[in-house]
Amino acid sequence: MQLTSHKFFLPFLLILFFLGSYYYTFDPKIAQLGDNASYYMLGKALSQGEGYVNISKINKTPNNHYPPGYPAILGVVMLFSSDIITLKLLNGLFLLGSVLVLFALVNRLSSSHLLAFITASAMLGNFHIQQYSSLLMSEVPFMFFSLLCLLFISRSGSTDSLRDKNFWFAIALAVVSYYIRSLGIALIAGAVFYYLMEKHWRKAGATALASFAGVLPWFLRSQHLGGGSYARQLQLINPYRPELGTADFGDYLTRITENFSRYVSVEIPYSIFPGTRPDYTASGDTGSWILGIAIIAITVYGIILLPKFRWLILGYLLSTFGILMLWPDVWVGVRFMIPVIPLILTGLFFGLYTIFSRFFRQANKNFHPAWLVIPLLFMVAPLGELHDQARLPLHPAWQNYYAMAEWLRKNEKPDVVVSCGKPALFYLYSGTYTMRYAFEDEPDKLIRDLEEQQVDYVVLDQVYGNTMRYLLPAIKQYPERFEQIVYAKNPDTFLLKFRRLN
Template identity: 35%
Template sequence: MEKLKEYANHRAVLVLYLIIISVLFHGAYDRIFDKKVHLGGDNAGYYILGKSLAQGDGFSSIHNKDKVPGNHFPPGYPTLIAGVMKVFSGKVTTIKAANGFFMWAALMVLFFLFRALTKNIHLSFIACLLAAYNFHLLEYSTIMMSEISFVLFSAISLLLFVLTDFDKVFYKNWKFLLFIVATVFAFYIRTLGISLVISFTLILLFQKRWAYAGTLVVCFFLLALPWQIRSANLGGSPYVKQLLRKNPYRPELGPMEIADWPERFGMNLKRYFALEIANAVIPFETIDYKQCVKQLKKESGVIAIAATAADSLAIKKAEEAKPLTLKEKQVNAAKRGLPGSKVEITSTDYIIAILLLILMAIGLARMKDHRILVGLYLAGTFGILFLWPEAWFGIRFMLPVVPILIMLSLNGLVETPMFIAERLKRKEPWIIAIVIPFVVFFGMKTNLEKRVVELETRAKGIYVSKFKNYFDLASWSSKNLPKDAVIACRKGQLFYLYANRWVTGFRSTLDKEDLIDRLQEQGVTHVVLDQLGYSSTSRYLYPAIKKYPGKFKVIRQLKNPDTYVMKFDYSLDYTGEWENEMKHGKGTFRWENGMSYEGDWMYNKRTGIGKFTWPNKQVFEGEWVDDRRNGQGILYMPDGSKFEGVWTNDVLSGKVKLYDKDGKFKENAIFKNNQKVS
C-alpha cells in the first residue's frame, strides 16, 4: 500500500493532472466562447480604458468628448488589456481570449496553491477541475471584466506568500519581493485586494516577523499612494461614493445613515448565506434575484423607502398584491428570460448552506498549513462584501474566492473520515483522500455539463430584441450622425463600441429641469430612449422627455420594443415657470420652425401679456387668452410697419391704427376678419 501511495503522488501524476486540467478547460472554453460583447456596461468601460492606454491617451474616458481622466475603475485590468492590444490586436474577441488565458493560468497556479495548503495533489486536481467547469468562472472567463485576472493575481500572491522562506533576510528574498508586486497589482486590478494586504500583514505580525510586516506595509503604501492621490484630486473614488448611498442607482434616496448599516450588513449576510455561497460552489441553477431577494426582504421585515409618489403607489400595490404561487413565480421568471431558475428560497437551501459551511469549516481547520491566512482572507473579503450596497448582488463579487471555497468544501469531505479515523485510533485511510474528490467530481459532472451547455447555447445565440435594437441604433448612429455628435444614453460605453461617437450619461435626478440643463452643459446633441429594462431610463429620462417633448425630435425608431434616437435641442420647447406640472407664470416656448412665444402662461395656455414671433420676423405683442390673441395688441410686419388694434380669438376686427415702416402714423382703418375693409 505504501508503494501505491508513493506512485499516486509521483511527479508524473502531477504533470498528468496539469495536462488533463488544461485539455478539459480548453475544450469547455472553446465551446462556451462568446464573441458577442457582454451586456454589462463595465466590460465596455474596461475595454475603452485599455484602448485609451494602448493608443497613448493615458487613463482617460475617450468615449466622452472631454476625455475626462478615468477614475471609476482601478488601472490594473485596463493595463493588461492595453498590453494585449499592443502585442496582439484590439479586437474584442482577442481581449476575451486573453481572459481565457488568464483563467487557464489561474487554474495552474491554484493547483500548486491547493497542493501547498492541503498536501493532497488529488484533491487539488479535482478542485481545479470543478473550478474549470464552474458556471460562474467559465462565464466570466469570456467577459472583458477584471474578475478572472484578479483570481489569477490573488492566487499568485497567495502562492508566493506560502512558498516564501521568511527566515531569510527580507531584502534578499526574491520570492517576497515578487509577492509584494503581485499583491499590489492584485489591488490595482480590484480594490477588494485590500483584504489580501490586511490578511498578509496580520499573519506576519502574529508571527512577529516585524521587518517583513513593515516592508509589506511601507511598499504597499508607497506603490498604492500615487493612485490614491490621483483619485483624490479627481474628486474621490466613485465606488466609495456609491458605497455610502442607500442605493447607488437611486441618489434621491440619500446617503447611508448609522442605522442603515446593520440592516445592509444583515441583508447581505442572509443573501450570501441563503443563495450565493451554495450556488457558487454548486452552480446547478440560475437565481432569479428579483423574486428571491424580495422574499428575503419580506421575511426580514425590511421596509421599502419611497422617494416619490410613484414609489409610494408601487409599494402600496405590492403590499396589497396576493402572494404568487410557485408556478406563477416560475412563469414570471420565464417571461423575464430566466426559465427554470430558482424563484424562491426553501428550507432545503438553508440546510445545504449549513452543510457546506460545516464542510468548509472542517476543511479550513484541517488544512495542513496557513489556515489562519486563508481564514483571514475569506473573513476580510466577505466583511467588505457584506457592507456593499444591496443592489450589488450576484456571484460576480465573490468570484475571486470561489475556487478557495470549492477547495475547502472538498477538503472538509476528505478530512472528515480522516478525523474520525484519528479519534478511533485507526490507520489513516489515505485511499479515501484520493477516492472522495473523484467521486464528488463525477457525481457533479452531469449537472455541471448542463450549465456548460447553457453557456454554449448562449454563445451561439443572438442578442435579445431590446439590446439588438440598441446596438442597431448605435450602428445607425455611426453612419448617420455627425462625427462630433454627443449622445446621452444608458449603458453609454456599450453604445460607443458600435456607434464610435461620443457618449455621456444623463443625471439621475427627479428634477426634470436639472436633467435637461445637465444635457445642455454636456453639449448633448442626441438622446437614446431605450427599453433595456433599467429603471433609471423610465425614472429619470423619460419624464423629462415627456415634460419637454419639443426638445426631443425622433429621428430614428425601431419597433419591438420601441427604441429611439432623438435629436436634442435645448433652445426648443418651454423654458419658464411651472405649477402642478403645468406651464404657469412667465415662460418662453420655441418651435423648431422658428416660431416662439414669450410671456404669460396659465395652466398650459398662453394667457396674459405675451410676444409671438413668426419665422418671417412678423411679431405680435399683446393680450392672450387660451392660446389665442384676445384683446389689445400690436402686429409688427417684417418691413417695419405695424398694426395696432383689438383681436378676438385670433381675428383682428374693428378700428385699427396703421403705422409705416419708419414708425410714423399712417391712418385709421377698419378691419373685419383680418382684412382691411375701409
C-alpha cells in the first residue's frame, strides 16, 4: 500500500505539521483590534446570563453589530474558563479542524490524496490563516464551518432527493456560518447556484427557503434595533468619516473599481505569496498585477476542470468576491478573504497540476503531484515573521494605553465611564464602562456628547488616529473641563478627569 493513499497517514502528518507550526507562530498577546475584545465581552455577557449586550457600556445596550455565533461559542467555553490563552487555543482547534476538512474535501473534488495533502499543507502554512488562528476573531471558526458545509454538500448525493441527511446538515452548517459572519450569505448563495446549475430544483428551493427561515430571527432582531450596522456602514462613503455622508451611485461605481483593482493587484497576490507587505497608499506595480491575474486565471481554470462540484466552489467564490466589491474601499486587508483562501489554493494547485500534466504529457513524461511542493515552499516561507511578531513586546503607545486602564482598575470603581479611542480593548484592562467619543469636528458637540454619556474620564491616547482628529481639539478649546490625573511619556498619553456640569 502506498503511503500517499493511506487514509490515516497523511491526516496524521497534517496533525504533526499543525502542532509544530502553531506552536512556532502562536502569539499570546491581545491583538490591537477592537473586534477581538468585543467578541470576548459578548461571550462574557452570554456566559454570565446577561444576554447579547454590550457589558462595557453603562446602559448595557443590545449588540447589533456582530453576529452572535462566535460569541456564543466563546460563551460556552467561558462557563469553564475565561482565560484568554485558552480561548485563543480554541481557534487553533478550529484551524486543525479546517485543515482536516479541507483534506477530505479536496480528496473528494480531485480524487487525489496527495493533491489534497499538498493543498491542506499550503493552507496550514498560509501566513494569514496562521496569524488569525491565534486571534480572538471569527474568521477561522467561520472557515471551519463553511468548509464543513461544502464537504456535506459534496456528500449529499447526485440526485435531487431531499431525503439525504447530509443535505440538511449542510443547510444547518450554512446557517451556523451566517451567524458567525454575515458573509455567510455568500455560502448560501453559492449552494443555491450549484443546485441550479446541476438542475436540482428541489434542493435549490429547499436551500433558499430553509436558509431564509434560519437567518430570519437575527434579521428581525436587527430590524427591531434599527437595522444592521453593517448595512448602515455600506451606505456611507467612509464608515470612519461619517461626516462625509452617504454614498451615491457614482460612489458605488468608484468603490467597485477601487476594490477590484486592489484585490487583483494587492490582496489576492499577498494572500497566497505574502513575502512582501503591500503598500495600500499606491496602486499595485506591474509585477503584482501579473501575479494577481495569473493566480486568478490558474485558480478559475483549475476549478472549472475539477472532476466534481466545480459549480459549488465557483459559485461560493463568485458570491464572496461579489459582496467584497461592494464594501467600503477603506476596508483594506486580506482579512476579509481569509475563509476562502483554502478554496483559492484548491483551484490553484489543481490548475497547476493540470497545466504541468498536459505539458509533460506532450513530452511523453508523467508529472507527479509531489513536484507541487516547490510552489508550496514559497507560500510558507514568511512564517518566520509570525514567529518574530509573536515574541515582540507591546508597542509603547499600547503599553501606556493599558497603563491608564490598569490605573483605573486599581484606583476607581468599576461603574465610572471612560471615553477613549479603543473602548473594547480598554475595558479588558480597566473593567470600567467605556465608550468612544463622538466623531464631531465641532468641539462643542463633542463636549455635549461627553456630558450626555455621563463620562468621568477621557484618555488622550496615541493608539487611534481619530483621537487627535476629534478629541484633542475639544480638550484644547475647553482645557478647564479636563484635569490631568495620570501621564505617561514616550509617547505622551494622558488620563484626564472630565468635569461634568450636570
